[in-house]
Amino acid sequence: MKHLTPRLFLTLALTHWPTVFAAPVPSGPMTPSAPELNAKSWVLMDAASGYVITSHDENEHLPPASLTKLMTVYVATNEIQNGRLRSDDEVTISENAWHTEGSRMFLDPRSQVAVHDLLRGIVIDSGNDASVALAEHIAGDENSFAGLMNATAKRLGLDDTHFMNPTGLPAPDHYSSALDMAKLARAIINDESAYYSLYKQKHFTWNGIRQPNRNLLLWRDESVDGLKTGHTEAAGYCMVTSALRDGHRLITAVFGSTSMKNRANDAEKLLSYGFRFFDTQTYVKAAQVLSNPMLWKGEDRTLPVGSLDDISLTLPKDRNRKVDVRVNIDHPLIAPIAMGTVVGSLDLYDGEKKLVTRPLIALEEAPAGGWWKRTWDTVRLFFLSMFGRGESDR
Secondary structure (H helix, E strand, O other), X not given: OOOOOHHHHHHHHHHHOXXXXXXXXXXXXXXXXXXXXXXXXXXXXXXXXXXXXXXXXOOOOEOOHHHHHHHHHHHHHHHHHOOOOOOOOEEEOOHHHHHOOOOOOOOOOOOEEEHHHHHHHHHOOOOHHHHHHHHHHHHOOHHHHXXXXXXXXXXXXXXXXXXXXXXXXXXXXXXXXXXXXXXXXHHHHHHOOOOHHHHHOOEEEEOOEEEEOOOOHHHHOOOEEEEEEEEEOOOEEEEEEEEEEOXXXXXXXXXXEOOHHHHHHHHHHHHHHHHHHEEEEEEEOOOOOOEOOEEEOEXXXXXXXXXXXXXXXXXXXXXXXXXXXXXXXXXXXEOOEOOOOEEEEEEEEEOOEEEEEEEEEEOOOEOEOOHHHHHHHHHHHHHHHHOOOOHHXX
C-alpha cells in the first residue's frame, strides 16, 4: 500500500474541509431576536427617533380598555395649554359621571372637584367617573368629547384608532393598536412634558380612599416613570410604559396579556431587550450647516443648507460603527430660494449600507441679485452647460 505524501494529504484535507476555512466572520456585535411575550400585540419604540425596535401585530385593532384615558388626559392638557381650560377650574360632578361603572375615583354627585384632581383620579386611580366628569366639563357630553379624541387621533396619525367614550369601557367601534398607543405615549412625553410627572405617582387619595397606581413597574424599576394600565374581559391586560436610562428613553405598548403580573413582565422584557442591545444617537442637528453650495443669480454667492429637524437613528449597539453623512445638491441652485425649500437630500451611511435619506433644505432666504448679477450668471450657466461643467467642477 502506498503512503500519502505530506503535500497530497494537505491537498485532500483542504478539499474536504471547505467550511472550516470559508466560515464568515461577523462584521459587528450579534443582536439576539426579541423576547417572546404572553400578549396578543406589542411594540417597543425609541422615544427620541420614533423607531420601532420590535413589534408583533402592532396594527391589529384591539380594545384598549383604560389605555383610552391616555387620550382623555392628552386632550384635557391640550385644552389647558391652549388657554381654554384651567387646572384649578371647578367641575360639577353629574349623576351620569357618578353612576359610571368600573374603576372609580369615588367622586360624590353634585360635588365640585378641581381639574387637576380629576387628572390625578384618571391617571392614578383610572377613575371612569373622573373621566366622564372631565369630558362633560370640556365638551358638554361624552359623545362630543369622543369627537375631540378622534380629531386629535387623526392629527397625531393614529390610523388604527377610534374612540367612542373617554373611559375605555367596551363599545362597538372603540379600538386602538399597540403602535398607535406607543405613538400617543410619545406625543404625551414630547408635547405634554409639564404634566408627564402625573404618570409616575404611585398613590392618590380621594374621599379618604387611598388607591395605588396599577403600574407594577413603578415599584420594580426606578427608570420607569409612566404611563398607564388597562383591563377589561374583552381587552385582557394592557399596558403602556416608558423608562429613561442614561438619557435614553424607550416606550412599550402591550395589548392582551394574560394577567396583571404577565403584562408587567412583558413590558419589563421589552425594556431590558431595548436598553441592552440598542442605542439612539443624533447624527445631524436641526439647522446645522452641512454645506455651502454655490448659488446662482443671488445676492450671495453661496447658500447654507442642512436639515429641518434632528436626524436621530436607533441602531444595534456597535462601538465601531462610523456613520457617514453625504450631501446631495440639486444643481444648479438659482435664486430666489425661500428658506426651507428642499434643495437636495441627505444620505446617512454605515459603510456602504444606506441607513436613511432625509430632505436637504435651504437654511436661509436667498433673494435674487441685481439685474447685472442675474444676466452674468445666465451667460455663465449657458456656457457651463455647453461644456458639460457644473458647480462640482469648481
